[in-house]
Amino acid sequence: MHIGERIKLLRKERKMTQEDLARILKVAPTAVSAWESGRNKPLMDKLSMMSTCFDIPLSHLVDGTPIVKKDSSIEFLNEKNVRLIGVYGNIPAGEPNFTNEYIEAYMPTLNSMLKNNKDYFFLRVKGNSMNKEFSDGSLILVEKTSYLEDGNIGVVLVNGHEATVKHVRIAAETITLIPCSTDPFYEEKTYHFKNDQVNILGKVVQAIKLYD
Template sequence: MDISQNIKFYRKQKGYTQVDLAKLLNVKATAVSAWESGRNKPLMDKVTMMANIFSINISQLVGDTFEVNDITPVYNKLDTNRKKNVYLYAVNQLDEQNNILVFPSKTKNQVSVYGAVSAGNGEYLSDNKPDLVDYDGEIPIHDFAVIVNGDSMEPTFADKQIIFVKKTKEVRNGQFVIADYDHQAYVKKFMRDENGCRLVSLNKKYNDMPINDEHELSIFGVVVL
């Protein structure tokens, strides 16, 4: 907040009316009203008095309000040693301003992405040249990467997330796999239990995909991240 808002805030916090504060400062109530509305600004001696009345620091009262001329009355009231400290600090600030260091932005990693796999209702995995895609995170050892398309594997894999895959035909129960199921590519969880083998979505609005003689299945690999 700026000084106009702060005067009003701390005045009310103390339980003073504008008239009460005006009497304490030996000014007219219209002056306090002008300060609180932002039409005028109090002189530094009145700022100091209000800070004492409100039992706060001057900086708390001044807030975000700052103009070049504001520093002069304060500086003039300092003793010689403190004026020297202000001068040395100002010189240091000027040196920093004139020697701003600009650090180069961190180079993003790029990943070769071979199309998308469905986390929904089916997707065709690309056999073409991969696209280079920026990636901010740590890249694990992998054979290829794909983009998730859909929400069937949320919350583990989000829509448009890049996932990394190790090529393999060997799959353990419970692993996340990239699979071709009836000629469409999916990311799913492989499950084998008393109910048989199937590809499972984490989002329960999607049905399991049974693995049997009625469906064609081939495994591209398992997800490593």
């Protein structure tokens, strides 16, 4: 069974039409049809979205790895219980900018995993400074907030540079960004709230890890 046949089977099990799936993935219904017939293959970002949408491991979609069901009461994604969250490849240097021009895709996410009064974004991890937590290219779900507690993993923009993801240690006047890496090149750095331009953009609440 090829990828497209698995997509078709999973879609029908959830009583979704090709149009329903296309609407969630922000693609044309003809794209879904081409995948299911084997004429074309979805890109990795769409496979990741379908993995979340169908609530199955990405490996099952890609190579048919069996699914181990832990709970029969699975909540599937649909238009009523899902929120589309923007995926940013990066947050540019300068002032924090969350405009649509920087969104590379949308990830369907269950409302039950989100707080009603909070905004969220996905950020694609770059580099290996946090590779003990998540690998290069992984997606992290970030709750927008300007406040972090000691020990949180946060997304922080310092002195106008591109936003970075690190464990944080918070003191009265300082914030220390702590890498979690197998590479000793990365070292913790401390910044002063008064002397440095520190913008706390959000708190990491979930990670979608990628495996080779």
